[in-house]
Amino acid sequence: MEIHTRRHRTKQIQDQENIYAIKGKANVAIPTKKQGLTVRGALGDINTNVQTQREIGGKVAVATAEFEKKATLNRAVVKSNYSHVQSKVDTGLAASKVAVIQPSSRPPLRREESTAGLAARAAARNRAILKDVQNKPSELKESINIYIQTKKVQETKKTSKLPTLKENKEIRAVQPFLKVSTESLSKLKLEEGQGTTSIIDRKKLAQATLKQDLNVTPQLPDDIEDIDAGDNNSPLLMSIYIKDIYKYLTELEEKYPIEVEHLKHQKEITGKMRATLIDWLVEVQRQFSLVLETFHLTVGIIDRYLQEVPTLPRTQLQLVGVTAMFIASKYEEIYAPDIGDFVYVTDNAYSRAEMFQCERDIMAKLGFCLARPIPLSFLRRFVKAAHGTSKNHHLAKYFVDLCLVEYSMAHYRPSELAAAAICLSLYLLSSKKLEEVWTPTLSYYSGYSLEHIDPIIRKLAKIVVNVDNCKYKAVYNKYLDTSLARVSSLHQLKGEAIAELAKMPSNYD
Missing domain, CATH: 1.10.472.10 (Cyclin-like)
Known part of the structure; x- marks a missing residue:
């Protein structure tokens, strides 16, 4: 009897396997996995077959409740793991790992459902943390208190409302700028020595001083034309103080004079040698396309230096001349020639080092002043x-x-x-x-x-x-x-x- 019953059960199992083995034929229902019965793995999906299992009752319901509680407590860790993987997916660093991750069969949540789920998860995470803290030392409790206080401060800042621009203007309009009225300011006295002078008197004194400073240049006579009268609208012509500028240039002429026959103390240099040098420098000016100011300043530097150095050897005269033009070009030109160009025009008679040394000597003898007018x-x-x-x-x-x-x-x-x-x-x-x-x-x-x-x-x-x-x-x-x-x-x-x-x-x- 037992053998017969066992054979009957074995036959039923084989028939069921044969039915499942048939593929591609109509009206054959192959059992499939119901939606919502899978449990997510490392990506943080949870078991959604809670309602079905709860209907069974008994031990299954109790086991389901315990599983749900554990899943709720572990959602924080699961979420952090998911965030870590997602960041790698975005940056392309874990492409090989992403390939093995199966997409969820669960339909995407609406915004209302997702936000509600986030709030529920946050509340569950906070309850779990508080429960764990109760079993830990007091140091962790202090850190949690600091965290809670920080959250409260952040929420307070978010809820606080800043005054608008219109409200700011109204506040500034209400607040007085000065506690003292403007009428009392006009009566303010300033101490000067033993006496006092009012602000009005000081203003009049300043205006009088300004007029006196502007009248330093004497007034033009009646028969003299004011050649600067039409230049008031041109700032480059400096019509306001151009007369004072030329007065100052005249003073500089007297300060840096060239003596009569200033080469009389030279032992080797003569007037003809000086004329030969300057005539050659005219050609150098044309070759380098230098401005006329450079040439005039060059001659002034040469004469002032020869007047200060009465023992210049004749072999150094050309070096002094070309170095003087090198200095003047740096003073006047926008794009001055290179020192190598000046060495070239002397047919390499002097080196760059000799020109630099001569430049230092000239500037030292002239007191580093090139202000003599041209x-x-x-x-x-x-x-x-x-x-x-x-x-x-x-x-x-x-x-x-x-x-x-x-x-x-x-x-x-x-x-x-x-x-x-x-x-x-x-x-x-x-x-x-x-x-x-x-x-x-x-x-x-x-x-x-x-x-x-x-x-x-x-x-x-x-x-x-x-x-x-x-x-x-x-x-x-x-x-x-x-x-x-x-x-x-x-x-x-x-x-x-x-x-x-x-x-x-x-x-x-």
């Missing part, structure tokens, strides 16, 4: 006062450059050379006499009378007339350029007017 600065001012043309300006610059080469003209001040040059230029390019050309306005702004500059004009005329017979042709060739109006080839420079000035002695001798 003739070109005054010439621009005088051309403006004479209402001269560009041709007058170029011709006057030609006369000044000729004077810089000539040793006998080196002791004249830059302003004297500029005044004589513009006067001769105006005279040759017009049919007026010298007395008519040198107007009271020119006399006022230059500071020289015609009697003072007449001898300089006649010496300059003699130099211009003898240019053809002079071996120093660099300045003459330079002003043959069309950009300078070819003033060195003007027929007025070979006319009777300039010849008479060169022959006749000065009327004021």
Whole structure:
């Protein structure tokens, strides 16, 4: 009987297996796994088959409740593990691990469900932490208290509302700026020594002092034109204090003079050697396309240095000249030539080290001061006062450059050379006499009378007339350029007017 019953049960099991083994045929129901019965693994899914198991009752319900309690307590750890894996997924560091993770068959939660679940999880986590703390030392309790206090402070900050911009304006409007009224401020007294002076009196005193400072430059006479009156709207022309600037330049001329025959103490250097050097520097200026200010400053540095060093060897004269132009180019030029360029133009007669040493020596002898004015600065001012043309300006610059080469003209001040040059230029390019050309306005702004500059004009005329017979042709060739109006080839420079000035002695001798 037992054998028969056992065979019957075995047959039932085999029949059931045969039914399950049939695949691909219609009307055969293969049992599948019900949704909601799986339990998530490392990613933190939980068992959702709670309701079905609770319906069974008895021990199954009790086991399910215990499982739910354990799952609730371990959700914090599970969530942290999931966050760790998710961060690696986002950064691509754990791509191989992500491949084995199976997506959940559970449908995505709505926002209301997800937020409710987060709140429930947070509450369960807090209860679990508090329960664990009860069994731990007091140190952990203190840390939990600090954590709770911190959360309360954060919640207080979030709930506190900052006043808006409109409320701030209303608050500032209500609060008084000063406790004392403005009327009492006008009665305030300031102590000065033994007495007191009111603010109003001090204001009047400051205005009077300002007017006195502005009136340092004397008022123009009635017959003198104010050549700066139309420059008030141009900040580059500095019409407010341009007169004081030229007054200061005149003082610098007197402070750094060049003596008459300043090479008389030199043992080897002569005037002809100086003229040869400066004539060569004119060609260097043209080769490097340097501005005229650089050339004028170069000549001033050379004369001041030769006046301070009376024992310069003749072999060092060219080194002094090229180093002086190197210094002047750094002072005036936007893009100064390199020291190697100056070594090249000397045909490597001097090294870079020798030029640097000469530069230090020159600056030390000049007291590191290059503030001595140049003739070109005054010439621009005088051309403006004479209402001269560009041709007058170029011709006057030609006369000044000729004077810089000539040793006998080196002791004249830059302003004297500029005044004589513009006067001769105006005279040759017009049919007026010298007395008519040198107007009271020119006399006022230059500071020289015609009697003072007449001898300089006649010496300059003699130099211009003898240019053809002079071996120093660099300045003459330079002003043959069309950009300078070819003033060195003007027929007025070979006319009777300039010849008479060169022959006749000065009327004021």
